[in-house]
Amino acid sequence: MSDTSRLNVIGRPLPRVDALEKVDGKARYVDDYRIEGLVHCAMTLSPHPHAEVLSIRTDEALAVPGVLGVFTAPDVPVNQIGCVFQDQPLLAAERVRFVGDRVALVVAKTRDIARKAAALVKVDYRPLPSVHDAEEALKDVAPKLHAQGNLLAHQKIRFGDAAACLAACDVVVEHEFEVNYQEHAYLEPQGALAVPEAGGGVTIAGSMQCPFYVQSGVARALGLDRNRVRVEQAVTGGGFGGKEEYPSEVAALAALAALATGRPAKLVFSRAEDFQISTKRHRMRMRYKVGADREGKLQAIYVTQFVDSGGYAGLSTVVAERANTTAAGPYFFPNAHVDTFIVYTNNLLGGAFRGFGNPQVTFAIEGMMERLAARLGMDPVELRRKNLLSEGMPLICGQALPPSAPSRDVLDTLAQRSDFDRLRAEALEFNRTHRFRRKGVGLALSMYGCCLHAGGQHLEGSGALVQVRADGSVEVNIGGTELGQGAFTVVAQIAAETLGADYARVRVLPTDTRMVADSGPTVASRTTIMSGNAVRAASLQIRSRLVELAASMLGCPSREVEVGNGAYRQVPVDPPALRPEVSASAPSPVTIDHPSSTISQANVRFPDLCMEAFRRKLHLAASGWYAPPPKPWDKDTGQGIAYSVYCFTGNVAVVEVDLIGGLVKVEKVFAVHDVGQVLNPVTLEGQVHGGIVQGMGWALSENLVLDKGRCLNPGFTDYLIPSSLDMPQMDATFVEEPYPDGPFGAKGIGEPSLISVPTAVALAAGDACGQLPDRLPVTPETVLRWTAKDGNGQ
Amino acid sequence: MVNVTLTLNGEKTACTVLPDEKLLDTLRRLGRTDVKKGCGEGTCGSCSVLLNGRLVASCIVFTAAADGGEILTAAGLGTADNPHPIQSSFVKAGAVQCGFCTPGMVLAAKALLDVVPEPDVQQIKLALDGNLCRCTGYVKIIDAVQSAARTLAGKDEVPHA
Ligand code: FES
Ligand code: FES
Secondary structure, three states: OOOOOOOOOOOOOOOOOOHHHHHOOOOOEHHHOOOOOOEEEEEEEOOOOOEEEEEEEOHHHHOOOOEEEEEOHHHOOOOOEOOOOOOEOOOOOOEEOOOOOEEEEEEEOOHHHHHHHHOOOEEEEEEOOOOOOHHHHOOOOOOOOOOOOOEEEEEEEEEOOHHHHHHHOOEEEEEEEEEOOEOOOOOOOOEEEEEEOOOOOEEEEEOOOOHHHHHHHHHHHHOOOHHHEEEEEOEOOOOOOOOOOOHHHHHHHHHHHHHHHOOOEEEEOOHHHHHHHOOEEOOEEEEEEEEEOOOOOEEEEEEEEEEEEEOOOOOHHHHHHHHHHOOOOOEOOOEEEEEEEEEEOOOOOEOOOOOOOHHHHHHHHHHHHHHHHHHHOOOHHHHHHHHEOOOOOEOOOOOEOOOOOOHHHHHHHHHHHHOHHHHHHHHHHHHHHOOOEEEEEEEEEEEEEEOOOHHHHHHOOEEEEEEEOOOOOEEEEEOOOOOOOOHHHHHHHHHHHHHOOOHHHEEEOOOEOOOOOOOOOOOOOOHHHHHHHHHHHHHHHHHHHHHHHHHHHHOOOHHHEEEEOOEEEEOOOOOOOOOOOOOOOOOOOEEEOOOOOOOOOEEEEHHHHHHHHHHOOOOOEEEEEEOOOOOOEEOOOOEEOOOOEEEEEEEEEEEEEEOOOOOEEEEEEEEEEEOOOOOOHHHHHHHHHHHHHHHHHHHHOOOOOEEOOEEOOOOOOOOOOOOOOOOOEEEEEEEOOOOOOOHHHOOOOOOHHHHOHHHHHHHHHHHHHOOOOOEEOOOHHHHHHHHHHOOOOO | OEEEEEEEOOEEEEEEEOOOOEHHHHHHHOOOOOOOOOOOOOOOOOOEEEEOOEEEEHHHOEHHHHOOOEEEOHHHHOOOOOOOHHHHHHHHHOOOOOOOOHHHHHHHHHHHHHHOOOOOHHHHHHHHOOOOOOOOOOHHHHHHHHHHHHHHOOOOOOOOO
């Protein structure tokens, strides 16, 4: 389906299906649900990074008027939760492992009362030594967080013989990189509502990416069958990965309160709580060694990296798998050795965040390319071009790069579109003529495996339910969710295009576990592909029934029926001798178009066709299911088919640095994305713009400061996410090389939009100051340190 | 307790509030859930309303201090059936993603356009500086404000949602 010229809905800049209900504030986010008898929850959190819980006294809290109950570990039916490993208590019993570990849940008539009472729960702690660095945590002397020790997992890539090759390489470069946490800072905080149901069980509504994770998480913690837990996604105010695994905990707490009190119960985090206790982009330390020959052909890569998981596992091993598998970026290395250590510490919880381990390793590998180029005396862009992977070449996991991999187009388009050489010349010129200001330019590439890694492929199947009503309106349910990224809009387009329906009359309903089979998570930039394919599969079933009907109404063979532009029409396969007959049994809804010069056409409008289908009792509902082929994977060597398809991205950033204050202003960012096929240019650009600004925040101003595991800047006053004044000029370009297994050829965009931005921005800031950055974020302090070292930037 | 009278989207409303109650909490308690709470600390702008025509973060305004005031929220600006040109422009420009910042954003835009009918990009950026958006990168929001300005100045046909 690479030819989109005949499509009516796909590829067009249609307005979002959910925009109108959001501009007047009617869209219902979880805290907007009003419900009879609602009670509110608040949490008592550990102030210690690591401590033994000696006793918990709840009497004072319980005595507060309006308090309905105070719950602690013994009240949780199955107090071992976790998405991958069940190593975490819903409410801590004997031990707390990070600042913010929950010890009690208070339920009260109002949120204020619940919060006040939660502060009155008296917990007696015996503080234990704590560890706040992943590498330190692996030492024998470090306090052990869990029975197995602090090493949660060790992942590997073994491809060729990197150590031997490095020993023989002409040039070897070695460097260590470190990146800090990033907070998602979705504008809507975490929250969930739980309503107890007659006959047992609970209905959850909440801010979330993954209703099926919430369903299984709540069922597990409360000891319920999953069919007793219905989960409906409320309109969700941003996720970016932060509402992947974490909402299961929020929902389980609300469900506990609801079942214990028999009342609908809601838990909504304060902003400070959200900063301290929900997941963050992982802090990582990465040691890279790269070898090449004198011509700049890469020979070997050797990586040792540490992923700080925090007190519990969460999704850390899954995030790390991406850092492990794509540690070499978009470049070909005949030899690779990667060790990725995922480590428990008493820091914040690491978790899913847009890019999922990839932005971290992109910063490292791109930093290595810059260093290697400097060592070789080569142009860094040339070095990249020379070693770029292309279709059929092996990745470090041994997989041959599958089709839809226009890596070279991406780099060439980026260089042209940004006029990279001129940008660099302009920066040099600027720097010659300015004393206290400097300009810099940075370029970074990345490669992202779209959809889930082989390790998670059991979750990869996704479903949809499509129902066509007699009036020609369409209802769609998908297993994926809408977080703001535009998933509902894109699946509405796919349904409208496939069915020949009117886009404006396709309604995508809130994602509900009652409507669709477990479709895995809305993550990994997989929703367009997975839910899109499922909607397409369901729509095709209905369409074939409608084609049969249209054929009988038009009196032509069904192979002559073409669908599009709101109608089913006869397009004779061979130029007809006769005008088509109109089926006698059809009531009125057949119109005969005036024949064009050569071909006669008869058509039935979609709503009329649907009405006739209804009268004839045709089944106009279908469920669709999409699951990609299996991906073999050997986790001891990290060899196999890691991902079904890859997305290539390039960014160029231009910055201006103020040498006096150390501030970096991002002036321009260019983005080139390989997206398979553009389905909706507006939502696509929206993703790219948002990814750029969020990536830039991590590169420069978003610096989460921890003191022994306590976040010192848990709010927007000191944790600076970019505002309208910070945004750069942005330029987004799309390279289209259809993905054969994607709906209409499309791939994902959610995460690629961010991945190489932080690196491009940091490299640009470094370029302005004559430095190569190896820490993120590049704060004003970093810049001032650079310039001081450098004698005022000279 | 303090007795307060507010004119909410044109409707006179009397209520009794605690002396330290914040306007955001009062509004939401009264069912005006189109006013969102992103931080409760005056730092994100999602709770923006117009109080006597001025843009305020309702989470840091005491309700008692707003006594007698006129308040406009996003739902008062226009509705899905009858959107204000600013709201239509937001839909058309693709300025809405998750939508959580949107009710505050459209009011920030209104506050600007009431005073500066034809703002340049820098003026728009300055006016929106207190309203954070984590989704859009602001580009299409700025486009939307510009196009709304054109519409309101009669220089453009009314955009259709
Ligand atoms: S909620 Fe009022 S400024 Fe954030
Ligand atoms: S649209 Fe999500 S915060 Fe602005």
